[in-house]
Amino acid sequence: MTTLVLVGLQWGDEGKATIVDVFAAQSDVVVRYSGGANAGHTVVVGDEKYVFHLLPVGVLHPDKISVIANGVVVDVEQLFVEIDDLRSRGLEIGDHLLVSSRCHVTLPYHKALERLDESLRGKQALETTLRGVGPTIVDKVARSGVMVADLFREQLLLDKLRRNTKEKNLILERGGLSERFDANALVQQLRPLSERIRPFVADTSKALADYIDRGKKILFEGAQGTLLDIEHGTYPFVTSSHPVSGGACIGSGVPPTKIDKVVGVLKAYCTRVGAGPFPTEDSADAGKLLGERGKEFGATTGRPRRCGWLDLVALRYAARINGIASIVVTKLDVLDVLDEIPVCIGYEHGGERLTEFPPEIDVLAECRPVYVRLPGWRQSTRGLTDVAQLPSNAMSYLERIEEEMGVGIALVSTGPRRDEMVVLDQDLISF
Ligand code: IMP
Numbered sequence: 001m002t003t004l005v006l007v008g009l010q011w012g013d014e015g016k017a018t019i020v021d022v023f024a025a026q027s028d029v030v031v032r033y034s035g036g037a038n039a040g041h042t043v044v045v046g047d048e049k050y051v052f053h054l055l056p057v058g059v060l061h062p063d064k065i066s067v068i069a070n071g072v073v074v075d076v077e078q079l080f081v082e083i084d085d086l087r088s089r090g091l092e093i094g095d096h097l098l099v100s101s102r103c104h105v106t107l108p109y110h111k112a113l114e115r116l117d118e119s120l121r122g123k124q125a126l127e128t129t130l131r132g133v134g135p136t137i138v139d140k141v142a143r144s145g146v147m148v149a150d151l152f153r154e155q156l157l158l159d160k161l162r163r164n165t166k167e168k169n170l171i172l173e174r175g176g177l178s179e180r181f182d183a184n185a186l187v188q189q190l191r192p193l194s195e196r197i198r199p200f201v202a203d204t205s206k207a208l209a210d211y212i213d214r215g216k217k218i219l220f221e222g223a224q225g226t227l228l229d230i231e232h233g234t235y236p237f238v239t240s241s242h243p244v245s246g247g248a249c250i251g252s253g254v255p256p257t258k259i260d261k262v263v264g265v266l267k268a269y270c271t272r273v274g275a276g277p278f279p280t281e282d283s284a285d286a287g288k289l290l291g292e293r294g295k296e297f298g299a300t301t302g303r304p305r306r307c308g309w310l311d312l313v314a315l316r317y318a319a320r321i322n323g324i325a326s327i328v329v330t331k332l333d334v335l336d337v338l339d340e341i342p343v344c345i346g347y348e349h350g351g352e353r354l355t356e357f358p359p360e361i362d363v364l365a366e367c368r369p370v371y372v373r374l375p376g377w378r379q380s381t382r383g384l385t386d387v388a389q390l391p392s393n394a395m396s397y398l399e400r401i402e403e404e405m406g407v408g409i410a411l412v413s414t415g416p417r418r419d420e421m422v423v424l425d426q427d428l429i430s431f
Contacts, residue, residue, distance in 0.1 A: 001260040001431040003218045005248045006328075008225030009264040009318035011234075011272040012243070013296070013305060015330035016265045017041035019411070020057040020221045021418055023263075026430070027219035029065040029211050030058025031204075033251030034241040035223035036073035036106060036133040040299025044416045048089070051299050053131075055082045055097075056221050062096055065211070069204050070102035071241065071251020072223075073136040074148060076193040078106075099197060100204040101149040107161075108189075109168040109181045110135035116175040126237055127274035129300050137240040139164070148201055151194035154187060161186050205253025212258055217431060220248040222265075226318040234361055237276025245322040261431050263410070264324035266315060268332045268397075271305040273298045277365040280308040280344045294334040311344045311369065312404040317357035319405050326410040326428035329398060333383075333414045338376040341397065344369040345404060374400060384414045387422050398424075 110132030377391035410428035
């Protein structure tokens with residue numbers, strides 16, 4: 001087995017980064033395949049806290065190759081903010097980082113367009129991260145995008161930017177925004193960044209094919225989560241890319257026949273940042289407690305995350321869409337203080353009981369969760385590493401997840417650090 005995809009099963013923020021970091025240790029290559037600088041991946045190593053938006057978490061392992069594959073949209077300025085931050089902390093980013101020449105580039109006008117789009121939506125705003133990711137992907141699909149390869153072809157770049165700035169300036173003017181963009185100025189602005197990114201640029205799908213042929217272990221590091229997927233998420237309250245496991249193929253050029261295993265990551269409760277339906281949201285004291293104990297603030301925007309309970313209807317759906325072989329549960333310790341823990345096992349809609357996640361957003365918004373209340377364990381699991389130390393009610397909680405999802409749990413995190421993990425089944429995570 002040489003390839004493994006790690007995906008988020010909820011609305012992102014499942015705590016994937018630490019898990020990626022753990023899996024990276026047994027990989028040769030770590031690949032980011034979707035999203036852009038909208039992601040917020042936090043890893044704690046010893047006393048150091050690292051927050052990544054664009055760089056794969058794999059860069060924390062200088063002996064591994066890290067790849068930003070074609071499915072990621074790249075804000076080149078942000079990329080070097082992160083690289084420079086790591087350098088200032090003693091972590092050199094050299095030839096172990098590859099960036100696909102086919103990545104699309106986020107430009108300053110994308111961020112302006114996103115602010116306009118959000119303001120025009122008024123009360124129906126999506127509450128995006130305003131990192132320009134959506135408009136960059138809109139340009140990709142509209143076939144007007146600027147790719148990393150274009151950064152080194154100045155005439156082509158200028159031609160594209162002339163066309164794009166003409167269109168974007170018209171939109172911004174009609175939308176009442178004062179910002180305007182000039183193609184020549186953008187080319188000047190991009191020139192030093194292009195020179196900096198040049199050494200990292202590669203034909204990454206070819207590089208990945210070669211690594212696979214040589215039997216290297218490839219880890220695909222998901223960003224965001226299944227319910228934010230543009231195709232399979234809670235549209236239109238989604239991101240614009242493909243966090244699901246299928247996105248690993250589109251976003252890297254590695255074919256489905258070469259994907260060996262998919263592991264899903266879920267948080268022991270549920271959070272969402274931004275607008276959109278969230279059936280198990282708890283805006284009362286218990287939800288606030290989850291937010292406080294789980295430090296649930298967006299790593300990209302600093303916004304407080306909406307908190308609620310485990311939704312097994314949504315998780316069964318996510319398990320199906322991703323084809324997961326095993327589960328990683330994160331942040332179990334956040335639940336340590338609760339007397340009982342509600343777990344959603346179905347929805348009620350229009351007097352009917354639903355057990356499938358409804359594809360229509362208005363139906364989902366009207367769904368009421370049907371809860372079972374499982375007994376809490378009221379003792380600290382923080383930092384536990386041995387399965388024998390897990391309280392029996394915590395084990396029952398985990399077993400209920402396995403039963404409902406029909407998939408085994410391999411790993412449980414009990415704190416933010418790399419080493420705060422309980423391995424339940426080594427076979428389910430090794431590759
Ligand atoms: P966008 O990706 O900035 O376009 O935002 C679209 C939606 O996805 C918003 O609700 C964001 O809050 C959400 N989102 C984007 N990235 C993340 C993430 O890394 N974690 C959680 N939510 C995210």
